[in-house]
Amino acid sequence: MNDTADCSTLGDKTALRRELRRRRRTLSPSQQKQAAITLCQRLKQLPEIQRSKRISLYLPVNGEIDPTPLLPWLRQRKVSIYLPVLRPFSANCLWFVAYRESTPMVKNRFGIAEPCSRFAADRRNRLPAWALDTLIVPLVGFDQQANRMGMGGGFYDRSLAFMRYQGPAPTLIGVAHACQQVATLPVEPWDIPLGMVVSDTMVIRPTKTG
Template sequence: MTSRQQLRSHIRHLRRSLSAEQQHQASLDLVKQLLPRPEVQQAQHIALYLTNDGELDTSPLIQALWQQGKSLYLPLLHPVVQGYLVFQLYTAATTLKPNQFGIGEPELNCSLLCPVSQLDLIFTPLVAFDAQGQRLGMGGGFYDRTLSQLEHSSEKPALIGLAHDCQQVESVPVEAWDIPLPAICTPSRFRTFSEQ
């Protein structure tokens, strides 16, 4: 069985190997897949992320959602509780600075934060996924920890993972803390998974 680290390394290499043209086309196809979805149409407060390390480019999606008048939020490393994320309003005027991982995030402004339970939809990054909706992240556990807070919440945002088609694997090695995704969108299709 492949270890999580080996799988992570292999898939990250695959997605970084995509050409600029393949990346661009994938990002446009992603928008075509997502915009008609009821989860997206009905959502007003949407969290997503800025692309890093060969991830599917979210820029065209961000522009399309802004054009539809959606309020978008970016993840920030939690300023107090290590290992968690908070989500802050993101507009075209937002100034970004690199966090400890070199990923752009807004300067913390508590008045612009949105509690996780009040988001309508969260697009999550991932490194690999399988046909059961299991997600393998970058290894920091930030999303799993943050989303675990919603376990007993009556209001839960919809969760959709975003990935290139080449990121699907036969089986993701699962740990107890992993939170499976109910839906994953790639440039070629939108997949939903039954509740685990």
């Protein structure tokens, strides 16, 4: 169900985040599983995914839609897979670290599994964000123009700030449950725009203007 709620009807952004996170947590395990399967079927059909050789995705928590059913398909295609890792000694920034079946994992301060610090600190296991082909990123909410609402920490916006300027850059694909769509979201100056949003029911690309 796509609700038409926005910040004006749900109060401020904190209240909107709380409501959208509640929506996705109300989905049953079977609904979550089916949504993940359908999402990954849609992702496989995207040219941006089919031609990617270096992809970052995430491990879901707190009801986030699960992109990991894509992993066997990516590995079969010899795609290099990366995960976002909290960068040490840096305010709310991310490293992108190789994720293999043998990668040693730990939980970070948010309870999210990520490659352990010793593995991540080895530069041979990392890739700069600009060298990735595609980033699949989680959303708290999205709207009809593919605007994204994240958790509020600014991790992706800070880590991808280079995309405001010309140069190599990955395609950003936001993914979410359909129930996380709202009519409109506020756009802040520091927001890094998405190339598209993919849910279990649709693909939304921003309308080009000018």
